[in-house]
């Protein structure tokens with residue numbers, strides 16, 4: 001086990017599935033004490049068991065993230081478990097696709113609550129403590145469809161475009177105090193969340209220079225880079241890990 005993150009603590013929202021789980025495992029492999037969150041305790045406990053079986057440190061917090069109160073509650077619980085948070089991975093997200101005219105207000109609010117409001121208040125709660133310690137790394141998960149128009153993906157893309165701008169704003173706000181804020185922008189990636197998408201997902205992957213979807217582990221590599229001191233001069237970057245979609 002490498003020790004690059006020994007003594008550091010990380011919070012990964014949505015760490016019981018897909019990209020979040022791969023990131024949590026990779027962070028733990030580098031020695032970080034990882035707190036993961038999600039609603040499904042069975043999947044959360046399984047990830048914790050896997051990490052502990054590999055000699056790592058991990059805890060799971062079962063929580064439905066939907067507003068400021070739930071974000072602040074998760075931060076408080078993470079402090080109880082891990083002392084403080086050096087690395088925040090704002091990963092939990094939903095991506096319901098479909099025609100604009102069929103989208104309900106409830107779906108609209110759910111997407112913006114989990115994808116924008118929760119990261120916003122987690123940063124509001126945790127970044128000031130990082131500033132006090134003079135160091136920290138925040139990584140937001142955005143998406144390639146925050147950058148261009150894709151039919152049926154406007155609501156999701158708009159929520160992540162907000163997170164792209166917040167990434168840059170927070171880099172400007174907290175960077176001078178030693179806190180690096182960056183984002184990873186994945187292309188289509190095989191996870192539990194995309195498992196049921198069928199043809200649409202495969203079709204999207206064929207538009208990439210890589211001509212295939214990514215794996216959660218490939219996205220986690222970029223998250224790890226941004227989390228560690230190897231990215232010490234990287235602030236406000238939106239790192240595409242999208243099989244080359246950025247290029248075409």
Ligand code: NAP
Pocket residue numbers: 013014015016017018019020037038039040041043063064065066090091092093094095114141142143144185186187188189190191192193194
């Ligand atoms: P996923 O497999 O669908 O997992 C989503 C995670 O979010 C789960 O851990 C889920 O846990 C959690 N979550 C969902 N609703 C929640 C809620 N109300 N409260 C708390 N936690 C909640 O996701 P993924 O595909 O790995 O994607 C991870 C991130 O990458 C997302 O932000 C997504 O937008 C972004 N991304 C993914 C892709 C892709 O192709 N997969 C591409 C670009 C960007 P519970 O269900 O237990 O609550």
